[in-house]
Amino acid sequence: MEGFTQTLGAPALLAIGAAAVTLLLVLIIALRLHAFVALILVSLLTAFATGLPTGSIVDVLVSGFGTTLGSVALLVGLGAMLGRLIETSGGARTLAESLIARFGERRAPLALGVASLLFGFPIFFDAGLIVMLPVVFAVARRLNQPVLRYGLPAAGAFSVMHVFVPPHPGAVAAADLLGAEIATLIGVGLLVALPTWFLAGYLFGLWAGRRFPLPVPELLSGGPLVSEEPRRPPSAGTVIALLLLPLVLIFGNTGLSALVTAGAVSGENAAVQLIRLLGNTPVALLFSVLVTAAVLGAFRGVDRVTIEKLLDSALGPVASVILITGAGGMFGAVLRASGIGDAVAASLENLGIPVILAAFLIAAVLRIAQGSATVALLTAAGLVQPAVAAAGYAGTDLAAVVLAAAAGSVVVSHVNDSGFWLVGRLMNLDLPTTFKTWTVMETLIGVIGFALAWLVFTLV
Template sequence: MAVAAGSVAVLLVLVVFVKLQPMIALLAVSLATALVLGIPLDRVMDTLNEGLGGTLAEVALIVGFGAMLGRMLEISGGAAVLADSLVRRFGERRAPLALGVAGLLFGFPIFLDAGVIIFLPIVFTVARRLGGSVLRYALPVAGAFAVMHAFVPPHPGPVSAAGLIGANTGLLLLVGLVVGIPTWFVAAYGFGLWSGARNFLEVPDNSTATGEGTAPEGRAPGTGSVLGLLLLPLLLIFMNTGLSALAEEGVVDSEARAVQVAMLVGQSPIALAVAVLVSSVALGLRRGMTGEQIERELTSSLSTIAAVILITGAGGMFGAVLAEAGVGRALAAALNGAGIPIIVAAFLIAVVMRVAQGSATVALTTAAGFIAPAVSAASGLSAVDLCLIVIAIASGSTVLSHVNDSGFWLIGRLLGMDVPTTLRTWTVMETLIGVVGFLISWGLYLVL
């Protein structure tokens, strides 16, 4: 644990004070940490490659296709149309609330990284139109996706934890919403307004969200068309996650060809690719753009996020080193046998796993595995209690997103933030989400 803490401190010094390029700093610290922690020399490079490759496999296609979809929304004027509609319906003062509520709705089946990527053009357009720090609009959206990703099925973390703990996923959905919505309102929406008022951050220079499209004049898409394009990947992904849940319950046959095809199309990268193809026709060809223009715009969208993808992968590499060395397992095992209340122990174990290796999903599932024997041995736990324990684990897996979390680098780079700004905005918001969510679940656990 001392070596892990020291490696994080060294990484922060290199990036914040020495101004070393983050990818170089992450590689150097990951390599040094692996050697100090005693990972065998013949396993060091494999561990680095597994961390890098595993993270890139999760985010590269999602971020790439998401950026393409966002670019089509921008150049067609679709982002501006939806932004105008939100502001008109909710008013300028409630624009952050409107964006956050939309994030909660879209956050049911869609993952944090894909959801943020899709919503950023709208967030940037609203920020340019209304002024003020982009954090005022971005944090409520990012926080909405973070809450839904951690607390609510059918996302993989809570579903896996529910299976290990023995909680009912249908009831967990209701309990997750009961805890998650007030948690979002306080820790993401409220903190976003507070942080936006104290940390002015302009729309990133590499963003093309100017609020104006480049499609032929007078041919901007309607609000319904834009919403339909945003809902398309949402519905495809929901089809995948819904069928997966039904297959686990034995309601549908997972071996059926039609089910397998539907689940394949609903994988996040494929769903986003389908949405890009549809948007190229609906927002491009049908509004006067040529195929060459569309190809050029889609290609240019990738140049702005290439660094984001690589730095995110490097963050996963650092997390993989800490996980391979078993930094979190020893302390988690000690907490599991410390005799503290089971819901508190579940939360603390998840915190340890989150801080040690970075991934919220890994922390959630690992902590659930650690605490599952204690839950099974406990008497008098109701179905709601089991769900609240899962939410406590999810809360612990959310706190303290820092330099070993690929999401830390993804959000920071997408919003154009340096490391100190990311720490005092994204990291603080994630920690607030975890703490508020745990306090609410603990309170309900004591009362119900």
Template sequence: MTELDMNWVLSTPALLGVAAGSIALLLVLIMKFKVHAFLSLIIVSLLTAVATGIPTDRLVSTLLNGFGGTLAGVALLVGLGAMLGRMLETSGGAQVLTDALIKRFGEKRAPLALGVASLMLGFPIFFDAGLVVMLPIIFAVARRLGGSFLAYGFPSAVAFSVMHIFVPPHPGPVAATGLLGADVGLVLIFGLVVALPTWFVVGRLFGGYVGRKYNIPVPSILSSKTDNFKEFESAPKVGTVLSLLLLPIGLIFLNTGLNMAATAGLVSLDDAWVQVLRAFGETPVALLITVLLGMILLGWKKRKSSGLIEAVVDSALGPVAAVILITGAGGMFGGVLQASGIGTAIAESLDSIGLPVIVAGFVIAAVVRIAQGSATVALTTSAALLQPVVMSNSTYNPVELAAIVLALAAGSVFAGHVNDSGFWLISRFFEMDTKTTLKTWTVGQALVGVVGFTIALAIYLVASLF
């Protein structure tokens, strides 16, 4: 039975009702009954498939195709990015880079230096891991220089947040990129275009405001991270750390640049040398090369044992397993929605009310984010809902697709509050009460969503002119 056949069985209002019921059930399972997001997405995907009339003999294959297709694009990037981040963390490269930046910027610009360091470290390191790594450094700087701790901690926290939500290889943008068929290289490039100004407005400007308005003492709590790899520390040179951070970006830029050059007729994609260089610039290959180089520069060159290097790299995979599975389950949900015809019904509804897809995606992601807390679930859910709409419209150019992904990402970070684990991470590590955290972090996350969406919309509108 094709999607068209199923549309004869269920009317558009019925399909929309199933979509609304699926989202409501997902939120109830996660919020009220505290069912893990991975399990909730599987349950809702299965029930949605049954409710929309997908034949029994295609039920499991539809679920597995959506799950496997998403993991193919997500697992490698997230796993390799986590490995690189773990090596930088345990080697002491994070602290070396931060110290160098503070020396370069000076004490008066310490918040800016910490924010810049966090932006750079936020490329391979996840939000919570990066923040925990930076906190001892932020504490030390704040104690030495004085003033409200928020003036130092807030810019760094926002830096990790914007990099985590807008820039691959972090799981949310990677999953949405795969679901919507966007080019991951363009999403990375334009993700930086969105993330950096957003950080400046929210982390730098708004962070300076909350630092002046709320006098938060330097927290007494220290990171209680258990470090089983003390012997891996080597205090690498700043140039080494910078090379590991910039290499994957440079390789991916190379791939994207060659694609653009081919479109302009400057090179041919059939040339062997072009194909080889493009292969090096594919995101999984670029990250693999960087991880191998990290093992050499931070491990073997420092005379670390192969067993220790293997243990450090292996330790990165456990914490990201749940994230990878959740994004895969989000892809499963998307596969069901695409096969069921719900996407077509959503497209018809959007056309009837005249709401552009990029705006609708932002609104859907923001609503799901506010309702259930997880930015990753909000992003993958909204991308899954819009996937059939986007795939059925062949007029979107690659830049427009990248802008849509980033608009969804902006919505998925909007106004994180008490149902978001990141909210409590900030509240407890910064030693702020709930009310103050709402006035600072929640408002800041809302601003990240609004500013990020505004920039993504501007990119989309400019791209639509060409």
């Protein structure tokens, strides 16, 4: 921060940082204070404790909050809208049934997992799971197979996409804190997410289905949570095209930017500028939402009032996620402005811990302690940000550090994680079985994802 010189030594700053994280955990876990409020309070107290000028504290808090929301809120809100339109049109069911028909009954778990991976791009974990589980249960019942054989590959697919691939808020916010390019993060994220899902979600799900041959629960089996069956659900090809549209636009922007940098095309060309504008991530998602609303709504006879209500209903569930993400950015801004991040970076350097490993370990410890993957990821990203900046990481290296922190934020899902209870209750698992299946799978996702991220960091 301009005009501020930190007079506290590294031990004092590290102690304040440790106390801040501990207080955050106590407030969230023991006192059950909402994470949004807890992050703001701890950010304020940390700023005071580290000696930031009183007149500048609010500016630091608001700047950190606003900077994070400036990129995150647009992506998360528009991504939620896109997912809601596809969900309510019947597209999820259509795509899943089409994949099963193509893959065959023996490969039904693979088909459901692939469908979940596709829908996991725009749809959040909770919503995607609830959308897909009626299909999962119907297939398992029709084939007379254990529910976990189909349920875990689907749940694991949504989990890896939510953890590793934008526009999901954790990856987007961490990328914003560390300065990673979204398009690069999408590419590297998919490179990590897909093999991680195959090993930790699909293969483990097949093993768990044999090890725990549990019956299909009644809940969601016939889709009772779906109030009205879509009259004319879209074709699988239409849904796939709509899901691919934002990716094509984003990667078009990336490719043209590389060509402009290389001098192969002129950046002054009007067509190039337009394509690059459409490929900017918020604009790409906005364009995709408009196209999806037209294709799945207006062109299919859905009135404008219904479309507006559908889009509005997508924002409520993500409001808390957006605000917590912004507050996490605020906490990270205080850690940077106060010099705590620099002290952590120096300590990690002295201990000889690589930055990418530190990002994973910090996120993993926070995840185990307080349950929120978002809080764990953002706190870890804020703590390693000075070390990342000092090392000058860029491109795939920077994306790999983001993914390492994301991997740490998903390990050891247990009773303090809402996803633990959601999966266990929807699949009618008792507590020990949930630990033996869901918790193990999430830990495998984290460990394998980190190993692949480190491999990318080392080789690419």
